[in-house]
Amino acid sequence: MPQLHRYIPERSTTRAHFEERSAVLKALAHPSRLMIVDELSHGERCVCDLTELVGHDISTVSKHLNVLKKNGIVVDDKRGKQVYYRLKVPCILNFFHCIESVIDENRK
Amino acid sequence: MPQLHRYIPERSTTRAHFEERSAVLKALAHPSRLMIVDELSHGERCVCDLTELVGHDISTVSKHLNVLKKNGIVVDDKRGKQVYYRLKVPCILNFFHCIESVIDENRK
DNA sequence: CTCTTTATTGGCAATTTAACCAACTGATTT
DNA sequence: AAATCAGTTGGTTAAATTGCCAATAAAGAG
Structure with a gap:
């Protein structure tokens, strides 16, 4: 008797899953987009x-914002003539501490 | 009397600084390199x-490892014919939880 | 309604990235 | 010493990225 359910892994480690993850990281991996995320950590801002x-x-800048939006990092909200963006998932900010420690290590 | 030291910011927010940070993220932002980092979280591995x-x-793969090494994410160690790599800064793993939550949000 | 402001989209050129193969290096084996 | 194994490096090609300008859309002001 086959026990198919046994073969479902708890956490996916397929290539597709790593591609999903890397897409999110790639969206963050640009100096201008990091500046934007850092700024948005202080509140919403218009374009x-x-x-x-x-x-x-x-x-x-609009294209950078679209990259962040497509990858679920920011959301937008049009009010009047302006479009306001804000962070969708605040935990993104936790990245910065670790990245700093990597950079500190690199200096040694 | 000029107070020059007053102008030194606690945390750098210059473009150069964001470029440093994005370089680290960029090094991680590739599916193969994420697979490697995930595997190395279980211990050192040879190429x-x-x-x-x-x-x-x-x-x-060797070139991917060089990208991770140049950016201070892994270190290598040649023993005999093989070169072993391991994570240099374990906090990298904390990223994954947040990335997962971004992906989960994206599915909604 | 027309003009202006704010933002997005399309298109293009320059740069970067990533994959493979081939050539090379260094260590071990025979 | 010669052959083999493990990895790195150089070179090439295809694809993706990023910036600007021009054109467009949508909202508000006059």
């Missing part, structure tokens, strides 16, 4: 605020 | 073990 912060063309 | 795991050419 024009973020454009000034990042110092690139507004179309470039 | 040939990781090559079998990843399922790509050994030269490709």
